[in-house]
Structures are given as structure tokens and as C-alpha cells.
Amino acid sequence: DAGVIQSPRHEVTEMGQEVTLRCKPISGHNSLFWYRQTMMRGLELLIYFNNNVPIDDSGMPEDRFSAKMPNASFSTLKIQPSEPRDSAVYFCASSLVQGTNYGYTFGSGTRLTVV
Amino acid sequence: SQKIEQNSEALNIQEGKTATLTCNYTNYSPAYLQWYRQDPGRGPVFLLLIRENEKEKRKERLKVTFDTTLKQSLFHITASQPADSATYLCALVSRPGDKIIFGKGTRLHILP
Numbered sequence: 001d002a003g004v005i006q007s008p009r010h011e012v013t014e015m016g017q018e019v020t021l022r023c024k025p026i027s028g029h030n031s032l033f034w035y036r037q038t039m040m041r042g043l044e045l046l047i048y049f050n051n052n053v054p055i056d057d058s059g060m061p062e063d064r065f066s067a068k069m070p071n072a073s074f075s076t077l078k079i080q081p082s083e084p085r086d087s088a089v090y091f092c093a094s095s096l097v098q099g100t101n102y103g104y105t106f107g108s109g110t111r112l113t114v115v
Numbered sequence: 116s117q118k119i120e121q122n123s124e125a126l127n128i129q130e131g132k133t134a135t136l137t138c139n140y141t142n143y144s145p146a147y148l149q150w151y152r153q154d155p156g157r158g159p160v161f162l163l164l165i166r167e168n169e170k171e172k173r174k175e176r177l178k179v180t181f182d183t184t185l186k187q188s189l190f191h192i193t194a195s196q197p198a199d200s201a202t203y204l205c206a207l208v209s210r211p212g213d214k215i216i217f218g219k220g221t222r223l224h225i226l227p
Binding site for chain 1: 162
């Protein structure tokens, strides 16, 4: 298994532009999580899905952020318009709802820089 | 509010010794506690999970304890090696499939 796949690995964009981050979870996993990591705040949960349905989006900073999971093998996190304070590493993770013995599998992350 | 505290200062340990990392939490009743390792430029990697009714769990050179009365977990690496140098994150889960809340992690340096 290739693990959780995120793209792009790095993204540099200008303030005001739309940014779309992509995630392919592990096949068979039915929970998907989007996290953001900064030095100051650590890993923060933005939103998570169970069986493609958004369960908790209370961590989404504001309306500029949106996430979708159209099917079990793909999710996107969109920021529109982007701002410099959105600069961070964004991680996607997946797990089995009942697979708590195995933890959560993270992708390699997307490093976003908004200038 | 829910809070997870890990030692923010880096921990330097001599190779071969046991490294012990601490995770404390407040205003939380987790069913599970997890430990992850994170290397620079990489995502966290799951190491161990311990349930609220378990006191201790081991995996090779790793040992985790979970004291729900003290609201604390200890993470031990025995016979530490330079390759163990990384940031270690503590994470709490209320129930299966639920969101996990992470501490900010402790950076561990194993000195040769």
C-alpha cells in the first residue's frame, strides 16, 4: 500500500489566490482527517469525515476554508482567498473507524506558503 | 478547555540510556491514548496505543504507561539510539473513529 498520498508537496501562492490541497486515503479506511501544523500551535484538527460525511468541522478557521470528500478515495481542502497567516504544513490522515489498534496514518503533508 | 501538555524543551539523552517523555492532560476523559513519532519534513507515524483500562503497554524497546487518576502518560525508550532522535507526540481519542487531539510534542536528541 502506498499510504496516504497528498499533493502537492509544496505550494507557494500569492495572497488572494485559491489553493486546493488533495488527499488520497488508504484504501479501505473510512475516516479521513485534515490537520494543520505550525510551530506556534502544533497540530490542529480542521475537519474530519466518516464514510465520506463531514462529522466535525469546528476546527475550520473561517469561511475561507472548505473541504469535500466526494468519494472514499479522494478529499480536497480549499482555501479561497488565501492569506499569509494560512502558511503552514497541512496533513491528511486516514483510519478505520474501528481500527483503533493501528492508529492513524498520516500523509507526508503539503507545505503551503502564502506570500 | 481541553489541554494536553508535553515538555516543550528538548530532551537530551546519552545513547544507551532510557529516555522518558511525559504527557499530561486536563479536562479530558480519553478512551485511548496514542504516541506518534515525527521526523523533520514528514508526517507523524503511529507508534503505540493504550486504552484507559490498561496500565502499561510494550512494543520492542518502547513502553507506555497510562494513569487516568493522575491524567498522565509516560513514554519510555530503553537502550536509546541516535536513530531514536525525533519529535514525539502524545494524542488523545475519546472513542473509536473520533477526532484525535495532539500535544505539541517533545523533541528528543539521543547523543552518541
